[in-house]
Amino acid sequence: MSLLESLQAKKINLKRTETFVTCVDGRKFKETKDSTTEVLRTPYGFVVDMKPDDIPAKITGNLYLGSQDCCEEKILKKYNITYVLSIGIEAPMIYSYIIYKFVQCLDLPETNLRDSLRECIPFIERAKIQSSNVLVHCNAGVSRSASIVIGYLILVEDYSYVDAYNIVKNARNCIKPNTGFEKQLQCLSSSKCNFFM
Structure with a gap:
């Protein structure tokens, strides 16, 4: 054969x-x-992708990062989250025991991240002072909310861009700030002293 x-x-x-x-x-x-x-x-x-993304990533002691799926009551209760910071997509404000804040932010490279950070940092700090857990989320928890958390770590916790990025990436592997946000965060890291002026 x-x-x-x-x-x-x-x-x-x-x-x-x-x-x-x-x-x-x-x-x-x-x-x-x-x-x-x-x-x-x-x-x-x-x-x-029809799978829910409902597990918030713990970044620091009281700071969590996630997608909008993390705004479900059972998730908020499970992680003892009482502050919800919504970036670019408004979470329904339906639970009376949750303190909500919505910050408008488009996921575009030309969006000014500094303006959003100026609104977000006091809210995150308020939760920290109250010893409360805060969830920072956007639609997917990939670009906008991740950028806010990285910016917070740079400006308040005094991390370099690389260290802040790595902390967030290690906690939530899927993050990917858009290119404009990346450049702005790198710039923040080198000029933090001028940020609040």
């Missing part, structure tokens, strides 16, 4: 398989040996 005949004989014994492929534009296809058919089209141009 030749090599070709041997391979063709093995092909007969292969198990039938279906493969699902999701394209960047959200279309899903089912591929089989004989055909490719469109299965489902989502209205999104990206793959949707």
